Amino acid sequence: MIEVEHLSRSYGALKAVQDVSFRIEKGEILGLLGHNGAGKTTIMKMLTGYLEPSSGTIRIDGLDLAQERRAAQRRIGYLPENCPLYPEMTVLDALDYQATLLGLPPDRRLHAIRRAVERTELGAKATVTIGTLSRGYRQRVGVAQAILHEPRILILDEPTNGLDPSQIQHMRALIRELAQEATVIISTHILQEVEAICARVLIMRSGRLAFDGRLDAFGGTPRLVVRIGGADEALSVLGGIEGVSSVEVLDPSGEVRRFALTAAQPEEVAPRVAQAVCRQGWALHGLEIERHRLEDLFGAVTLEQMEVGHA
Numbered sequence: 001m002i003e004v005e006h007l008s009r010s011y012g013a014l015k016a017v018q019d020v021s022f023r024i025e026k027g028e029i030l031g032l033l034g035h036n037g038a039g040k041t042t043i044m045k046m047l048t049g050y051l052e053p054s055s056g057t058i059r060i061d062g063l064d065l066a067q068e069r070r071a072a073q074r075r076i077g078y079l080p081e082n083c084p085l086y087p088e089m090t091v092l093d094a095l096d097y098q099a100t101l102l103g104l105p106p107d108r109r110l111h112a113i114r115r116a117v118e119r120t121e122l123g124a125k126a127t128v129t130i131g132t133l134s135r136g137y138r139q140r141v142g143v144a145q146a147i148l149h150e151p152r153i154l155i156l157d158e159p160t161n162g163l164d165p166s167q168i169q170h171m172r173a174l175i176r177e178l179a180q181e182a183t184v185i186i187s188t189h190i191l192q193e194v195e196a197i198c199a200r201v202l203i204m205r206s207g208r209l210a211f212d213g214r215l216d217a218f219g220g221t222p223r224l225v226v227r228i229g230g231a232d233e234a235l236s237v238l239g240g241i242e243g244v245s246s247v248e249v250l251d252p253s254g255e256v257r258r259f260a261l262t263a264a265q266p267e268e269v270a271p272r273v274a275q276a277v278c279r280q281g282w283a284l285h286g287l288e289i290e291r292h293r294l295e296d297l298f299g300a301v302t303l304e305q306m307e308v309g310h311a
């Protein structure tokens with residue numbers, strides 16, 4: 001568990017983080033969001049014990065980070081942004097070196113390295129030189145280093161930065177897998193990333209915590225958005241589908257129209273909508289669950305910043 005109370009950090013006159021408090025329970029996957037310079041990395045560095053707060057306290061599983069830094073750090077795995085690696089080392093060399101730095105006793109080292117390699121699916125690349133690996137594999141080496149000592153808390157700074165779509169999918173699956181045994185905090189600019197893997201989000205705004213909430217607790221149930229061609233009676237047909245409680249017209253004119261359907265279980269209603277559209281002989285151009293609510297929230301929270309800033 002992580003307990004942060006009234007955390008602040010200044011760089012000279014600049015207040016990078018101001019009076020931030022939050023609590024993260026075991027097993028949560030939490031997204032830390034914010035514009036460039038909002039204070040995310042500063043918070044992560046303080047949580048990992050690499051940067052001292054100007055004021056405030058951090059407790060890791062009840063240990064005060066300022067008083068028991070080493071013991072607290074042993075519970076944390078950290079993937080820094082653009083994780084630095086030695087390109088001339090092989091994957092195994094790098095993990096062995098990291099195990100030494102972490103102070104893992106020699107009799108535990110081999111087992112720890114094997115387990116980290118298995119979990120990050122690096123077996124086929126174990127003896128390959130890091131400099132020749134793709135970015136996705138290098139990120140996996142960074143994660144393997146971070147989980148060597150089986151930390152209960154994982155802090156990942158921009159873990160999918162620069163990865164291609166299939167590498168992103170793999171990294172997200174890995175993070176979900178890791179979260180079964182650890183609390184995970186991810187800093188990112190990518191809202192879809194948070195929606196895909198996080199249950200809770202913290203949004204930073206100019207060094208202050210502007211929002212802290214569960215993703216399923218705001219915006220209500222996501223709606224089902226359907227795009228269909230040439231359908232004059234669409235409103236009544238869509239509204240008559242079992243499970244649909246209301247229909248909003250998003251694009252009323254044009255060849256392809258967009259409708260948003262409210263339903264308690266949008267995933268269950270989707271096949272019925274597809275069937276109804278096909279039965280009518282209409283062209284189905286798209287059917288998806290609405291995904292922009294976090295975007296709306298982020299926009300609102302950060303717009304407020306601009307309004308305050310201009311006041």
Ligand SMILES: Nc1ncnc2c1ncn2[C@@H]1O[C@H](COP(=O)(O)OP(=O)(O)OP(=O)(O)O)[C@@H](O)[C@H]1O
Nearest residue numbers: 011014015016034035036037038039040041042043
């Ligand atoms: N070592 C430093 N010395 C002086 N100012 C710093 C230092 N590190 C960060 N800052 C400033 O503190 C503020 C917060 O920076 P931080 O890196 O925590 O933001 P961030 O949200 O992680 O941004 P990004 O998304 O761009 O990584 C910024 O204004 C930044 O310029």
